[in-house]
Amino acid sequence: MLEIKNLHVNVDGREILKGLDLVLPKGQVHAIMGPNGSGKSTLAYVLAGKQDYEVTAGSVTWNEQDLLTMDPSERAAAGVFLAFQYPMEIPGVATMTFLRAAANAVRKARGEPELSTPEFLRFVREKATALKIDPEMLRRPLNVGFSGGEKKRNEILQMALLDPSLCVLDETDSGLDIDAVRIVAEGVNALRSPDRAMLVITHYQRLLNYIVPDRVHVLSDGRVARSGGPELALELEESGYAEFGDAARNGAAA
Amino acid sequence: MPAVQETVARVREIDVDKYKYGFTTKIESVKAPKGLNEEVIRFISAKKKEPLWLLDWRLEAYRRWLTLQEPTWANVTYPKIHFQELYYYSAPKSTEGPKSLAEVDPELLETYAKLGIPLKEQEVLAGVQGAPRVAVDAVFDSVSVVTTFKEELAKAGVIFCSMSEAVQNHPELVKKYLGSVVPITDNFYATLNSAVFSDGSFVYVPEGVRCPMELSTYFRINEKQTGQFERTLIIADKGAYVSYLEGCTAPMRDENQLHAAVVELVALDGAEIKYSTVQNWYPGDKQGKGGIYNFVTKRGDCRGKNSKISWTQVETGSAITWKYPSCILRGDGSRGEFYSIAISNGYQQVDSGTKMIHLGRDTSSRIISKGIAAGHSNNTYRGLVSAHRKAVNARNFTNCDSLLIGDKCGAHTVPYIEAKNASATFEHEATTSKISDDQLFYCLSRGLSPEEAVALIVNGFVRDVLQHLPMEFMAETQKLIGISLEGSVG
Numbered sequence A: 001m002l003e004i005k006n007l008h009v010n011v012d013g014r015e016i017l018k019g020l021d022l023v024l025p026k027g028q029v030h031a032i033m034g035p036n037g038s039g040k041s042t043l044a045y046v047l048a049g050k051q052d053y054e055v056t057a058g059s060v061t062w063n064e065q066d067l068l069t070m071d072p073s074e075r076a077a078a079g080v081f082l083a084f085q086y087p088m089e090i091p092g093v094a095t096m097t098f099l100r101a102a103a104n105a106v107r108k109a110r111g112e113p114e115l116s117t118p119e120f121l122r123f124v125r126e127k128a129t130a131l132k133i134d135p136e137m138l139r140r141p142l143n144v145g146f147s148g149g150e151k152k153r154n155e156i157l158q159m160a161l162l163d164p165s166l167c168v169l170d171e172t173d174s175g176l177d178i179d180a181v182r183i184v185a186e187g188v189n190a191l192r193s194p195d196r197a198m199l200v201i202t203h204y205q206r207l208l209n210y211i212v213p214d215r216v217h218v219l220s221d222g223r224v225a226r227s228g229g230p231e232l233a234l235e236l237e238e239s240g241y242a243e244f245g246d247a248a249r250n251g252a253a254a
Numbered sequence B: 001m002p003a004v005q006e007t008v009a010r011v012r013e014i015d016v017d018k019y020k021y022g023f024t025t026k027i028e029s030v031k032a033p034k035g036l037n038e039e040v041i042r043f044i045s046a047k048k049k050e051p052l053w054l055l056d057w058r059l060e061a062y063r064r065w066l067t068l069q070e071p072t073w074a075n076v077t078y079p080k081i082h083f084q085e086l087y088y089y090s091a092p093k094s095t096e097g098p099k100s101l102a103e104v105d106p107e108l109l110e111t112y113a114k115l116g117i118p119l120k121e122q123e124v125l126a127g128v129q130g131a132p133r134v135a136v137d138a139v140f141d142s143v144s145v146v147t148t149f150k151e152e153l154a155k156a157g158v159i160f161c162s163m164s165e166a167v168q169n170h171p172e173l174v175k176k177y178l179g180s181v182v183p184i185t186d187n188f189y190a191t192l193n194s195a196v197f198s199d200g201s202f203v204y205v206p207e208g209v210r211c212p213m214e215l216s217t218y219f220r221i222n223e224k225q226t227g228q229f230e231r232t233l234i235i236a237d238k239g240a241y242v243s244y245l246e247g248c249t250a251p252m253r254d255e256n257q258l259h260a261a262v263v264e265l266v267a268l269d270g271a272e273i274k275y276s277t278v279q280n281w282y283p284g285d286k287q288g289k290g291g292i293y294n295f296v297t298k299r300g301d302c303r304g305k306n307s308k309i310s311w312t313q314v315e316t317g318s319a320i321t322w323k324y325p326s327c328i329l330r331g332d333g334s335r336g337e338f339y340s341i342a343i344s345n346g347y348q349q350v351d352s353g354t355k356m357i358h359l360g361r362d363t364s365s366r367i368i369s370k371g372i373a374a375g376h377s378n379n380t381y382r383g384l385v386s387a388h389r390k391a392v393n394a395r396n397f398t399n400c401d402s403l404l405i406g407d408k409c410g411a412h413t414v415p416y417i418e419a420k421n422a423s424a425t426f427e428h429e430a431t432t433s434k435i436s437d438d439q440l441f442y443c444l445s446r447g448l449s450p451e452e453a454v455a456l457i458v459n460g461f462v463r464d465v466l467q468h469l470p471m472e473f474m475a476e477t478q479k480l481i482g483i484s485l486e487g488s489v490g
Helices: A040-048 A072-077 A095-109 A117-130 A135-139 A148-162 A178-190 A206-210 A231-239 B003-013 B038-047 B052-066 B106-115 B121-126 B150-156 B163-169 B171-177 B188-196 B437-444 B450-461 B471-484
Strands: A002-011 A014-024 A029-033 A053-062 A080-083 A090-094 A166-170 A197-201 A215-220 A223-228 B029-031 B090-092 B135-140 B143-147 B159-162 B201-205 B215-220 B231-236 B241-249 B257-259 B262-267 B272-280 B292-302 B308-315 B320-323 B326-329 B335-344 B349-358 B364-373 B378-387 B395-404 B410-419 B425-434
Touching: A002 A040, A014 A040, A014 A053, A014 A223, A029 A040, A029 A231, A040 A053, A040 A072, A040 A080, A040 A166, A040 A197, A072 A080, A072 A095, A072 B437, A080 A148, A090 A095, A090 B437, A090 B450, A095 A117, A095 A135, A095 A148, A095 B450, A117 A135, A117 A148, A117 A178, A148 A178, A178 A206, A215 A231, A223 A231, B038 B052, B038 B188, B052 B188, B150 B159, B159 B163, B163 B171, B163 B201, B163 B231, B171 B201, B171 B231, B188 B262, B188 B292, B201 B241, B231 B241, B231 B272, B241 B471, B262 B272, B262 B308, B272 B292, B272 B471, B292 B308, B292 B335, B308 B320, B308 B349, B308 B471, B326 B335, B326 B364, B335 B349, B335 B378, B335 B471, B349 B364, B364 B378, B364 B410, B364 B450, B378 B395, B378 B425, B395 B410, B395 B450, B410 B425, B437 B450, B450 B471
Parallel strands: A029 A197, A029 A215, A080 A166, A166 A197, B135 B215, B201 B231, B215 B241, B231 B262, B241 B272, B257 B292, B262 B292, B272 B308, B292 B320, B292 B326, B308 B335, B320 B349, B326 B349, B335 B364, B349 B378, B364 B395, B378 B410, B395 B425
Antiparallel strands: A002 A014, A002 A053, A215 A223, B029 B090, B135 B143, B159 B201
């Protein structure tokens, strides 16, 4: 279970999260929605442990472990996975090489044996096929020259490979056409399991047609302003974020 | 085990203050008296039973050297070197004529074992049956003590021996080519080397012969306060091919050590020489104290038509590196290549690059340089590309990329381009980038440690160059990259 209590976070001296509370039980998928600048991506980065995100108050625990005292690689080993909104390019490093290094690092930290080369290749190929990833893409340098869809599918491939228990998807649908959204969503749905919790961060309701959440939380000005069932997302689609104060429109930065 | 994991395993094995190869071997040495004068040069020459012409050549270089000033144009700073405080000749005593491995000092073999020479050379050195065909001319301090595989090479007509042996057995070749690429008047350090050079490798590949194996040498400084003055000469006759590997490590010590080697390559018509180096001299401790000064002159002469010389270097060690492996593209249609990875960490200073001198028609050259600076280090690429008036259609492509890790290091690119005819086409690309916090965070969020992440990103950055290294060196180089950059983040 993910438990976030009264979380306050400063970025560059400005308070972005202002007392956020959230409970995400194992086996469930919760959506985080909200206007630009409401703190959605900040929440994602804080969960993954990005530096320069200063937690000034509150707590975050995952399966009773204090996430905030762990560095990013420890969190990965503990099962936290962040699918990035903007995945980083690493020139010269073949995607397959990166996948292998990551998978082995995480397995080692969890006390699991490394996969043999044939086992690993079989596993990657299987997952890649499901995500309609061209094997040629895996030979290219990580994310370099990838289309938006390729980058996001690659994130989901990594998610499948690292076998996380807490998946955080940060605007995974942004910049994707409808076919790409469907492929990515199918990849995510395939990973839904009673042992896994997922936090799906999105600006638009569209993604939630494909990844149907158990709960929807609306973030506004650094707090959860409203929570409800999947129907809340549809309601927002109708009415927009006006009642939650579209911070972007009010001139605040994301 | 994939390379990255292996890199990390190696990094973890090493205590930051303990240079892996930092130990000294007790082997009695025969030294020349301290300091440098004509008597010392006569001592060296006599010790090596050299012919008179070579003694005269050395003396001429020495007299020339006395008139020269130490160069100061490189982007490096170091305390004054007291040339009269150094020893200019030191040879392990046990080498007064070992005829086989069995006669080799066991301590020496122990040294190789401790070095963990990762290639198959150790088996070769140990004379293991079925050992791979990599010939080793191991240089221990100043004198070559073990030379193997000579018979097999001899069958192909290839001469691979120490310079001292070459002087005795092939004086006509030595006399013809020694100093023909790097003349005794060339520069301060090369001139010093010419006066006092101790030993090194000599290779001659006859006309039309493709050398049946890669030739390899390990260098190692062992004596206290012994300047190292290796001299290597490689000649590929018409249509010949040879690939030569050089790698080195050095023991830990406090005094700075001077290393001024000279390497000369000669490629005749249609010949090709590939020269690869992995340089891992002791870089100094965390404060930068005690590392090696590496002032090297390496030059290849594409003397014949359509000849080719290719330098590939991986520079990770030394307190100071001053090194510009160059090509003189004299023959029409000849080609020069320079692929370089220069890594600096701690307080290391690197000023390295190449010179491509286009003299003949239709000559081409290619330069790919990857500089990586971490810690408080300074990393300069300095390169000259020039086309002579007669070098019609000369072409060069240069790509210099620098990668910075942290904010206390420096990367500099100093290209010199001179085209004296209008038909020359020179292209120069340069980039400087930094390992971004976002890239690091991305890797960390996938479970990699900071060391693993940096090793991975840097190995990606240098990939274009790595692939030009012989297979044996690739794995070793990936490890070295991890070791060299240890402690650069976090």
